[in-house]
Amino acid sequence: MSWMSDPDEDDGDYAEYDESSIRVRPNPKANKPRSKIRPEHKNAVSGRVFSVDRGRYGVWVAENTPEERQLVATRARELGKKSVVTGDWVDLVGDTSGDEGSLSRIVRIQERTTLLRRSADDTDAVERIIVANADQMLIVVAAANPEPRTRLVDRYLVAAFDAGITPILCITKTDLADPAEFLANFAGLEFRVFQSRDDDFPIEEITEALQGHTTVAVGHSGVGKSTLVNALVPEANRAIGRVNDVTGRGRHTSSSTVSLRIGSGWIVDTPGVRSFGLGHVDPASILGSFTDLAELSLECPRGCTHLPDSPDCAIIEHVEAGDLGEMGVLRLDSLQRLLTMLAAKNTAF
Ligand SMILES: Nc1nc2c(ncn2[C@@H]2O[C@H](COP(=O)(O)OP(=O)(O)OP(=O)(O)O)[C@@H](O)[C@H]2O)c(=O)[nH]1
Numbered sequence: 001m002s003w004m005s006d007p008d009e010d011d012g013d014y015a016e017y018d019e020s021s022i023r024v025r026p027n028p029k030a031n032k033p034r035s036k037i038r039p040e041h042k043n044a045v046s047g048r049v050f051s052v053d054r055g056r057y058g059v060w061v062a063e064n065t066p067e068e069r070q071l072v073a074t075r076a077r078e079l080g081k082k083s084v085v086t087g088d089w090v091d092l093v094g095d096t097s098g099d100e101g102s103l104s105r106i107v108r109i110q111e112r113t114t115l116l117r118r119s120a121d122d123t124d125a126v127e128r129i130i131v132a133n134a135d136q137m138l139i140v141v142a143a144a145n146p147e148p149r150t151r152l153v154d155r156y157l158v159a160a161f162d163a164g165i166t167p168i169l170c171i172t173k174t175d176l177a178d179p180a181e182f183l184a185n186f187a188g189l190e191f192r193v194f195q196s197r198d199d200d201f202p203i204e205e206i207t208e209a210l211q212g213h214t215t216v217a218v219g220h221s222g223v224g225k226s227t228l229v230n231a232l233v234p235e236a237n238r239a240i241g242r243v244n245d246v247t248g249r250g251r252h253t254s255s256s257t258v259s260l261r262i263g264s265g266w267i268v269d270t271p272g273v274r275s276f277g278l279g280h281v282d283p284a285s286i287l288g289s290f291t292d293l294a295e296l297s298l299e300c301p302r303g304c305t306h307l308p309d310s311p312d313c314a315i316i317e318h319v320e321a322g323d324l325g326e327m328g329v330l331r332l333d334s335l336q337r338l339l340t341m342l343a344a345k346n347t348a349f
């Protein structure tokens with residue numbers, strides 16, 4: 001778990017300690033009973049962070065109720081170094097009215113269901129969490145200009161499977177090329193595929209697929225992700241404008257990650273994020289996403305990699321015997337491609 005060493009993210013510091021080790025924790029502050037802190041914040045309200053802009057957080061509270069409102073918040077000192085990211089559920093105190101000019105404080109980050117990390121790269125040596133609590137990933141890839149690359153989509157898939165996030169694919173610019181050949185690479189994966197062209201966006205279908213979910217949109221620069229997100233959420237500027245008004249700091253730059261509301265769902269746009277960290281990925285989490293194959297792997301020899309050269313691999317034997325039909329062949333192929341990619345030394349992209 002490489003993020004445990006991230007100085008900007010200390011949620012996991014004690015995650016692997018058991019009860020007995022808690023007693024000998026060296027940090028006396030960490031031993032303070034929670035009850036001493038809690039009463040102070042018993043009136044805290046909970047909300048979801050939708051924007052992060054230089055120390056100011058935009059938070060939606062009481063979503064889909066008559067009390068629904070947007071708050072502007074800062075972080076309370078007691079959060080220490082914990083980073084608050086888009087998608088986080090947080091508890092807030094202070095002025096939580098949401099009135100013009102009001103400011104609240106984030107005192108707690110609720111437990112995250114999923115995390116998506118960005119790889120360390122030239123501009124930032126540390127792997128950081130960029131989105132919390134997403135349950136879907138909308139992978140946007142163009143049919144042409146730029147040319148679609150299977151390997152890039154595979155990397156997104158691995159990041160999604162590892163985080164327990166369901167991938168869906170949108171192939172854009174289908175007016176420029178027929179995506180059938182490219183899509184055949186993913187025939188073994190059970191994910192939804194939308195086709196889009198700028199004179200015919202599948203707005204209704206995608207909107208429907210986003211309802212009730214937090215969906216992180218990813219894609220290489222130039223694939224038409226912004227065009228698509230703007231078509232899905234035409235009022236996007238209004239939704240994120242409020243925080244800017246209050247901070248007086250102008251618009252979000254194109255590099256900030258922001259959540260846009262779309263009915264009962266959220267779409268998290270990640271402009272400027274080109275890579276997701278794969279350094280920590282356990283191959284077992286990839287196999288686990290192929291439930292039918294994972295079941296067969298129980299018969300595999302210990303330490304089986306399930307790659308083409310694995311002796312006595314039960315998955316390979318069943319698939320070769322035709323037990324899973326034509327689809328089984330495609331699925332094994334996809335699984336092996338992802339595992340091979342993961343086994344390669346350089347896992348950044
Ligand atoms: N032919 C065609 N062009 C499109 C389509 N969708 C977007 N484009 C064009 O592709 C270019 C890139 O679109 P953007 O929406 O800016 O792409 P992006 O993925 O957000 O790229 P970045 O802003 O660099 O992150 C623009 O010139 C769009 O007009 C499409 O369906 N068909």
Ligand SMILES: [Zn+2]
Pocket residue numbers: 297300301304305306307310312313314315316
């Ligand atoms: Zn095997």
